[in-house]
Amino acid sequence: MRVAVVGKGGSGKTTTSAIIARTMARHGLSVVALDCDTNPNLGISLGLGDDETERLVAMREALDEGEQEHAPSWDDLIDRFGSDAPDGVRFAVVTRIQNPEPGCP
């Protein structure tokens, strides 16, 4: 199963995603949660806390700034850019925080 949660700001996307991810993990599924928001907060809702969430964001930003190598494969991405959240959810920040198109909202 692969789902993406979308909606207006403040509508509850992050909270909903985190609950879906943790619930599925509690049912024994192997779950990867990806934060694709340019203001990534999913780590907070998963229960990782401020510091670990910001560490993952900083690592993703280092990639944009050329200080980190891109992951060549899915497994490598989850391994290097991911973190273990409660209930065994594997979590990574994958959003492209920098964007060269200045007109893009």
Next chain:
Amino acid sequence: MRVAFVGKGGSGKSAISGTLVRILAAEGKKVLAIDSDPMPGLAFSIGVDLTDVGIPDDAVEENPDEGGPRYRLKPGITSAEAIEKYAAYGPDGIRFLQFGKLRGPSSELFRSQMAFHQILRELKPNGWSVVGDLPGGTRQPFFGWGRYARMLIVVAEPTAKSLLSARRLARLELMKEAPRVVAVANKVREPADIELVAAHTDLEVIGAVPEDQAVVDADRRGRPLIDEAPDCPAVAAVRSLARTLQQEAGQ
């Protein structure tokens, strides 16, 4: 005054900025409200009937200059004229300039967006009070979409995600030629909530809006707060914020 509101999605940027716009206009000020969010929001808080009023296609052309933005206003249309022609009318003479709303693939919006961005870049001090409402999150603010403002106002709720977002937005101070960055605490239950915003952001908190059921009710009805509940605590707090902002701007 020239201010722009930023903050996490759902923190209350549109409710506060829309109410502020109405308060200023009711005092007789000429007010330009700037909505750069591709999602609907500010129009409802002000009470503008139109929710999708971008810059029309026929006012925009491809930009022949290499390295510049892909589209621009047609030569002969100044920013001031574009505002006069394309900004919608709201209550009390408010003018409402909008980015255009997303209806399909984002490329369809580029023409309107880039013309809108040009208008903001060329916006001159003109006796207007300018109040902007940026989309939730960090992307537009960090691309300089709030540069027309002399003051960026970070709206923060006392929740972990909103405070973390506000802390990220506080770094707008580090941008080149950054305007002043301040915070407004929203959905405040107790004075400690204001302290929390100050401690997390390291910004000066210039206003605090209480948690108020009237805001939620107005939002559910899609109606301006100031029309639905003109005497509610949240509107009183925005009136107080308006006075502070006017003092700061020397008005």
